Amino acid sequence: MSAPLTAATPALVAGVDEAGRGPLAGPVYAAAVILHPTRMPEGLDDCKRLTEAAREALVPVIEQSAEAWAVAWASHVEIDRLNVLRASLLAMRRAVLALRVIPTLALVDGNRCPDDLPCFARAVVGGDGLEPAISAASILAKVARDREMQRLDRHHPEYGFAQHKGYGTPQHLAALQRYGPCPIHRRSFAPVRALLGDPAAPEGAKLPFA
Numbered sequence: 001m002s003a004p005l006t007a008a009t010p011a012l013v014a015g016v017d018e019a020g021r022g023p024l025a026g027p028v029y030a031a032a033v034i035l036h037p038t039r040m041p042e043g044l045d046d047c048k049r050l051t052e053a054a055r056e057a058l059v060p061v062i063e064q065s066a067e068a069w070a071v072a073w074a075s076h077v078e079i080d081r082l083n084v085l086r087a088s089l090l091a092m093r094r095a096v097l098a099l100r101v102i103p104t105l106a107l108v109d110g111n112r113c114p115d116d117l118p119c120f121a122r123a124v125v126g127g128d129g130l131e132p133a134i135s136a137a138s139i140l141a142k143v144a145r146d147r148e149m150q151r152l153d154r155h156h157p158e159y160g161f162a163q164h165k166g167y168g169t170p171q172h173l174a175a176l177q178r179y180g181p182c183p184i185h186r187r188s189f190a191p192v193r194a195l196l197g198d199p200a201a202p203e204g205a206k207l208p209f210a
Contacts, residue, residue: 012067014103014119015133016096018088019047019141023166024176024192025159025185026149027073028084030091031140032099032106035133039065046129047142059143062136069136070098071144080188089114095137109134156182 018030035041041061043054050058063069072094074087082090093114096106106121108114109128113121127134146165153162159175159182166172168191176185176195185192 011105012101012103013133014068014096014099014106015109015127015131015135015137016092016106016114017109017128017134017138017141018092019138019145020166021084021088022168023149023186024168024172024189025076025161025166025182026152027075027145028079028088028091029071029073029141029145029148030088030095031069031071031137031144032092032095032103033062033069033133033136033140034067034099034101034103035136036065036067040132041065041136044132044135044139046135047138049129050139052146055139055143058136058139062140066136068099068101069140070095070100071140072098073145073148076184076186079186083188084186085112093117095141107131107134109138152184156184 012034014032014034016030016032018028020026020028041058043058047055072091074091078090079087089112092108093116096117103119106117106119107127108121108123111123111125113123124131124134128138129135149165150162158179160171164172173191176191180195181192187193187196
């Protein structure tokens with residue numbers, strides 16, 4: 001925990017967000033961004049309101065103009081072991097810890113903050129559309145995860161990961177029925193565990209962070 005803010009303390013505010021809690025396959029990604037007060041990128045918004053092309057165009061702008069940024073993830077194995085919420089919080093914590101400078105405050109999208117951050121933290125519901133630093137983090141996390149799913153598509157082309165990024169679209173569900181789960185599918189998610197013959201299994205064991 002950092003020292004309390006005073007009038008003489010320069011505030012380094014990190015926006016923190018995740019991408020990929022809902023998909024049936026692949027990791028969950030998170031990003032932390034400390035924006036520079038005089039180099040604010042134009043066009044920041046909740047990544048879900050932006051086109052793929054707009055997100056891709058903003059990534060280098062954010063990376064070049066930010067005071068600091070970092071991207072981290074939690075694997076599909078960690079999602080199954082911890083549950084997806086706890087894995088998302090773990091990915092967020094990893095992103096904050098990976099920043100080259102320690103922020104004074106972390107503004108975290110949603111209603112929960114990761115544990116054991118090196119700074120004060122505040123949850124901001126709908127923050128990805130309200131706080132520019134969280135918007136920037138949402139864009140970096142989303143684009144990084146999409147790129148990873150496109151890479152994984154080359155290893156498992158029959159599922160169409162490059163198109164749906166692991167979400168439960170009709171195309172993805174049909175491929176699951178035809179081919180069964182592949183190694184990167186989340187075994188704790190209902191459509192996958194049903195195919196594995198365990199429809200009543202809980203969605204992720206609630207274990208402490210590793």
